[in-house]
Amino acid sequence: MNEIQEQIASCKDLKSLEAIRISMLGKKGYFAEQFAKMKSLPKDEKKDFAQKLNEEKEDFLNLFQVAKMKLEAIAIAEEMKEESVDVTLFNSKPTCGALHPVMATMDKIIEYFVSMNFSIEEGPLVEDDFHNFEALNLPKYHPARDMQDTFYFKDSMLLRTHTSPVQIRTMLNQKPPIRIISPGAVFRRDYDLTHTPMFHQVEGLVVDKTGAVSFANLKYILEDFLKYMFGDVRVRFRPSFFPFTEPSTEVDISCIFCKGSGCRVCSHTGWLEVLGSGVVDPNVFKAVELKDVSGYAFGLGVERFAMLLHRIPDLRSLFEGDLRLLEQFR
Numbered sequence: 001m002n003e004i005q006e007q008i009a010s011c012k013d014l015k016s017l018e019a020i021r022i023s024m025l026g027k028k029g030y031f032a033e034q035f036a037k038m039k040s041l042p043k044d045e046k047k048d049f050a051q052k053l054n055e056e057k058e059d060f061l062n063l064f065q066v067a068k069m070k071l072e073a074i075a076i077a078e079e080m081k082e083e084s085v086d087v088t089l090f091n092s093k094p095t096c097g098a099l100h101p102v103m104a105t106m107d108k109i110i111e112y113f114v115s116m117n118f119s120i121e122e123g124p125l126v127e128d129d130f131h132n133f134e135a136l137n138l139p140k141y142h143p144a145r146d147m148q149d150t151f152y153f154k155d156s157m158l159l160r161t162h163t164s165p166v167q168i169r170t171m172l173n174q175k176p177p178i179r180i181i182s183p184g185a186v187f188r189r190d191y192d193l194t195h196t197p198m199f200h201q202v203e204g205l206v207v208d209k210t211g212a213v214s215f216a217n218l219k220y221i222l223e224d225f226l227k228y229m230f231g232d233v234r235v236r237f238r239p240s241f242f243p244f245t246e247p248s249t250e251v252d253i254s255c256i257f258c259k260g261s262g263c264r265v266c267s268h269t270g271w272l273e274v275l276g277s278g279v280v281d282p283n284v285f286k287a288v289e290l291k292d293v294s295g296y297a298f299g300l301g302v303e304r305f306a307m308l309l310h311r312i313p314d315l316r317s318l319f320e321g322d323l324r325l326l327e328q329f330r
C-alpha cells in the first residue's frame with residue numbers, strides 16, 4: 001500500500017490518477033485479483049483476509065479521493081488562468097464611418113426626384129466638345145464658354161463643366177417621354193470660399209410631345225422640391241440666361257438664416273440662389289434631331305445645398321478630409 005500511496009502522491013494529472021484507479025479497482029485490477037484469491041483460502045482465513053482487503057480498499061479510496069480533489073482544483077485554476085481577461089487592456093472601440101455630407105445631400109435630392117418618377121442617368125466625366133458645349137447651343141467662341149473654363153485634353157476632350165451633357169446623351173439614346181435626373185461630379189477652373197475645381201451637380205430633364213411639358217410644370221416641381229429640401233421657404237423665379245434654355249430662370253429661396261430680412265449669407269438681399277433652369281431651347285432639340293417635342297431642364301450644385309443645409313462657411317473644407325469636420329456628420 002505504501003507503494004500505491006507514493007504513486008498517487010506523484011500523480012501530476014487526473015489522467016494518470018485514473019490509470020491508477022483502474023489498476024486498483026478495475027475488473028482485472030489489484031482488488032479483483034485479491035478477492036479472487038480468497039476463494040482458494042481455507043475457511044477460517046477467509047474472514048480475516050476479506051476484512052484486511054476491505055480496509056485496504058477503503059484506504060485506497062480515501063487516498064484516491066483526496067488526490068482527485070487536489071488535481072481537479074489545479075486543473076480548474078489552470079483553465080481559469082488561460083481564460084482570464086486583462087481588464088487593463090486598451091479598449092479601442094471600432095469607429096463607425098458615415099456618408100460624406102455632400103453624398104448625404106445628394107441622396108436626399110435623388111430621393112425626392114425618384115419619388116416623383118424621375119429615373120437616374122449617368123454620363124462620362126471626360127466629355128467631348130459636342131456634348132458639353134456644341135449641342136447645348138454653346139458654339140465655339142461663344143462668350144458663355146468663358147464662365148465654364150475647364151481642363152482640356154487632346155482631340156477636343158475635356159473634363160465636363162456641368163451635368164448638362166447627359167441631357168444630350170439621353171436625348172440621343174432614348175425616345176420621349178424622357179424624365180431623368182443625372183447626378184455626378186463636374187469640373188471648373190475655380191477656387192474660392194464657395195467654389196472648388198471639382199464639385200457635384202444634379203441635372204434634370206423632362207421631354208415630351210409638344211404642349212405636354214410647360215414652364216408651369218417646371219415651376220411646380222422645383223417649388224415642391226425646394227420645400228422638401230429646406231422646409232418652409234418662399235421660392236422666386238428670376239429671369240436669367242443659359243444658352244440651352246429659353247426662357248431661362250435662376251431660382252432663389254428666401255434666406256434660411258435670416259428668413260428673408262437680410263444677413264451676411266444672403267448679402268442682405270433676403271434671397272439665396274440655388275438653381276438654374278428653363279425651357280429647353282429649340283436649338284438643343286435641333287442638335288439631337290428631335291421634332292415636335294417640348295421640355296424643361298434644371299441644374300443644381302450639390303455642395304451649395306450641403307453648405308446651406310449644414311451652415312458650412314467654407315466649401316473647400318468639405319474636401320480636406322479633416323475628421324474633425326466629418327465626425328460631426330456621423
Ligand code: PHE
Pocket residue numbers: 161162163164203204242245276277278297298299300
Ligand atoms: N448647366 C447649368 C450650370 O451648370 C445649370 C442648368 C442646367 C441651367 C439646366 C439650366 C438648365 O450652371
